[in-house]
Amino acid sequence: xxxxxxxxxxxxxxxxxxxxxxxxxxxxxxxxxxxxxxxxxxxxxxxxxxxxxxxxxxxxxxxxxxxxxxxxxxxxxxxxxxxxxxxxxxxxxxxxxxxxxxxxxxxxxxxxxxxxxxxxxxxxxxxxxxxxxxxxxxxxxxxxxxxxxxxxxxxxxxxxxxxxxxxxxxxxxxxxxxxxxxxxxxxxxxxxxxxxxxxxxxxxxxxxxxxxxxxxxxxxxxxxxxxxxxxxxxxxxxxxxxxxxxxxxxxxxxxxxxxxxxxxxxxxxxxxxxxxxxxxxxxxxxxxxxxxxxxxxxxxxxxxxxxxxxxxxxxxxxxxxx
Ligand code: XMP
Numbered sequence: 384x385x386x387x388x389x390x391x392x393x394x395x396x397x398x399x400x401x402x403x404x405x406x407x408x409x410x411x412x413x414x415x416x417x418x419x420x421x422x423x424x425x426x427x428x429x430x431x432x433x434x435x436x437x438x439x440x441x442x443x444x445x446x447x448x449x450x451x452x453x454x455x456x457x458x459x460x461x462x463x464x465x466x467x468x469x470x471x472x473x474x475x476x477x478x479x480x481x482x483x484x485x486x487x488x489x490x491x492x493x494x495x496x497x498x499x500x501x502x503x504x505x506x507x508x509x510x511x512x513x514x515x516x517x518x519x520x521x522x523x524x525x526x527x528x529x530x531x532x533x534x535x536x537x538x539x540x541x542x543x544x545x546x547x548x549x550x551x552x553x554x555x556x557x558x559x560x561x562x563x564x565x566x567x568x569x570x571x572x573x574x575x576x577x578x579x580x581x582x583x584x585x586x587x588x589x590x591x592x593x594x595x596x597x598x599x600x601x602x603x604x605x606x607x608x609x610x611x612x613x614x615x616x617x618x619x620x621x622x623x624x625x626x627x628x629x630x631x632x633x634x635x636x637x638x639x640x641x642x643x644x645x646x647x648x649x650x651x652x653x654x655x656x657x658x659x660x661x662x663x664x665x666x667x668x669x670x671x672x673x674x675x676x677x678x679x680x681x682x683x684x685x686x687x688x689x690x691x692x693x694x695x696x697x698x699x700x701x702x703x704x705x
Contacts, residue, residue: 389524392566397574401433404559408437412517416556418443419519421471421528422452423460424587426487426521426560428566428591429568430675432575433559434519443513444469447505449497450477451591454613463581468617476505482600488513488598488633490705497590502551510554518548522558523568525660534701538567538697549689566660585626586660598633607631607684611650614679624666627654629680630704647688652678655702 390400408417418677421431421444432440444464448457461471483500487493510518550557560568565586572582593600595608611629619627632649639645654672657663693700 384512386585387524387527387561389564390567392564392570395570397570397608400571401436401574404433408434408519408557408559411555412438412441414441415517415518415559416443416513416515418445418506418513418515419467420444420506421446421460421464421583422587422589422591423456423463423581424521425565425568425572425582425584426523426586428577428581428584429572430468430519430521430558430560431464431469431471432572432577436575440470440563442519443515444471445506445509446471447471447501448473448475448477449501449505451480451497451593451600453587453592453616454609463578467577470476474505474509476500479504479647481600483599484593486599493593493600493705494590497593502548507553516554518554518556520556521560521568522557523560524561524562526631527561528661558704564661566659573603582671585624588703590705594703596631603638604631605619605649607686608650610684611680611687614683615652615676616677618672618676622654622666622668622672625657625660625663626702627652627666628703636689640688645688648684648686649689649691650687651691651693651704652676652686653702655697657697657702660702663691663702665694665696666680669693 402590410487417434417438419431419434419442421427424538424598431444446457446461451530461473464471480497480500482544483496484493485563487496546556563571569582588594591611592605592608596604608629608631611631615627632651636649637644638647640647654666654668655663673692680687680690
């Protein structure tokens with residue numbers, strides 16, 4: 384296993400880092416083509432801009448709509464990048480992802496199903512069609528650490544696990560951010576002149592909303608958690624928290640609706656203060672904020688009869704529930 388040399392955010396000189404990585408990417412890809420998938424998160428946005436700087440139109444950027452994104456996300460991100468001069472193509476792969484997730488309840492099996500669908504079925508095909516030999520990817524050091532430690536299998540870590548992507552999927556992976564943690568990636572994004580709404584964006588996991596559904600991620604459950612996420616993001620937009628999330632539980636609980644027993648859904652809210660996601664503490668949200676969140680969740684998200692706020696720190700919790 385290769386030992387990765389960490390660059391701490393305080394030691395990072397963004398201009399130098401950008402110049403060095405741009406040079407490395409150009410040298411590796413040469414006159415060929417590279418491909419990358421933009422999810423709209425901080426890491427993939429920074430990688431897209433780095434790659435664009437290095438390769439221009441020789442980098443083909445796709446937004447894979449896996450059906451697990453937040454509401455309006457594909458269109459919003461594509462239009463944001465268009466304003467930055469980067470063309471991004473949306474690929475509708477919702478059917479493939481939901482087919483792969485069907486009946487899968489175990490967290491790691493869910494990640495594996497998403498990984499396989501992403502790299503083999505959807506991206507593998509795109510790479511073959513495009514003729515690209517290189518895949519640019521926004522893996523960061525925290526992804527590697529947690530995967531190697533066996534805490535969570537991040538969907539974007541291969542070589543560190545001894546899996547050869549060339550052999551498994553037919554292409555080489557370039558990971559220019561792998562020495563950085565989230566704070567270093569944000570600094571790089573600022574250096575690349577990305578809008579603050581992108582480089583300071585809250586992290587969002589690769590498995591997207593399927594990481595926010597405990598048990599099987601069906602289209603219906605994803606829609607429920609998507610609706611809860613809209614409310615959460617509206618209500619908490621002004622908090623300086625590192626990340627917040629709504630989680631749909633698998634177990635139902637007894638509630639009352641219209642004077643009748645309703646065996647309904649439970650949504651759990653988490654909101655984290657953290658610097659680099661390695662440790663995190665729950666944000667001390669005001670009771671008024673929590674109260675408003677609950678009122679909106681039970682009023683606007685169909686079937687929800689219970690809303691809880693988790694106050695367990697990481698560790699022993701992880702930030703995501705799945
Ligand atoms: P955890 O849950 O491991 O999360 O404490 C730490 C940070 O990583 C994000 N996260 C993921 N990101 N694929 C990703 O790309 C994943 O499978 C995944 N799981 C967690 C999480 O949102 C948090 O910012």
